[in-house]
Amino acid sequence: MKTTGKLRKYIYGITFFFLVLTGFGQMPVYKRYYISDIPGLEWLSQFYITHVMHYIASFVLIALVVYVFISFIFRGSGKITGSGYLKIFILAGLIVSGSLLVIRNLPGVFLGHNLIIVLDLTHLALCMMLMAVSFYTLITKKTWVK
């Protein structure tokens, strides 16, 4: 049990890191600010690569979230903390807005212009919120479940 818990944490951490990294890569910032000039990081300014990597990382995140959710129900014990609820809420928002943007990207799909703008901004704002809350729970060592 312990090892799967640790593994789960690592997978979440790495996935989260890649999602943020490639997510910011959707904006044209890495080239402007020389980050993709760093040897080994050239790919960060290649939009098609960061796009596909963001998709792959979100595949892992969705699978992990579903896994943890069902495992939690099976276990039938433990209480979600306040910060846990906040992170769950933000994650849910990120997954919903992200999924809608993935659907928007499919050929032949036309979502409303305003809806797309709202989704783009919501996705970015929720990402910033999750980064801030995660940073807070990391330094205060707050767990998801008590």
Next chain:
Amino acid sequence: MTSRISRRAFLKGSITVAGSVAATSSVARAAKSITKKSSEPLVTLIDISKCIGCEECVYACQEVNEPKFPEPEKPFPKMFPSRVPVQDWSDKRDVTDRLTPYNWLFIQHAFVDIDGEETELTIPRRCMHCANPPCVKLCPWGALKQEDNGLSRIDSDLCLGGSKCKSVCPWNIPERQTGSGMYLNILPSLAGNGNMHKCDRCYNRLEKGEQPACIEICPEDVQTIGLKSEILKKAHALVRETNGYIYGELENGGTNTIYVSPVPFDQLNKSIEKGKGKPHLKKVENMMANGTNIAKAMLIAPIAGIAAAFGKFYLSSQEDK
């Protein structure tokens, strides 16, 4: 310069007259019905063999779209870091031999051998209006829009000029003008760099049931606009009739612009001048295909999560026994 002005004034007059004639014609009625009622995208067919390179379409495009052109504020805010390029076309609005923020259509020249004779072909070039346009889909702000009739356009009020649309466009079509747009009101030295511009298929004319200006003005009827299925049928018939070649049907997974040429497109591509603001005519694979395939695979993600959870539950229940 004076001749240019009188030419533009003349064109302005002629396009208005042409517009009012067309508004009452069957063409306009057809345009109206195809823009409003059908869910099928609009496609243009460009018959290269008919084009005489007169550039009427180029000037008509400039004329009708002038109100949409950027009016940058000068001096431009200093941008950081210094590598951020200032792109200023506002004093070069007369340039017509390439794409610029003030010229959304230009004529490309190719010299090819047809039946042993060197022949010049002229090719109107502008945005292809891809069926699944990467420029629209990958814009992080939703500043690019695709209408359900298949055209794509840049909302210059929302665009920050990061030029991502140009990077992801297989033909690098959109062009940037520094010093205009929303970035001026945010952090102009740190983010954004003006706004991007390209052919918007005269969306505002289509809404009124009018034809795009370049199509309407053309003395040779080089372009035809219509529903995708009809235009594809026409294009293939033309290819059969003329032993011609087709471009744009499969490029980037399909576009809403179909070129038909009397010579193969790799020959045209070899001959045309390519480079900044001058797009190629190469074969283009579907740039969004990887994303689309992974997106479909993503449906399995929740199932994978469920399977893993049940697997773990099963294993631990076996251990408990």
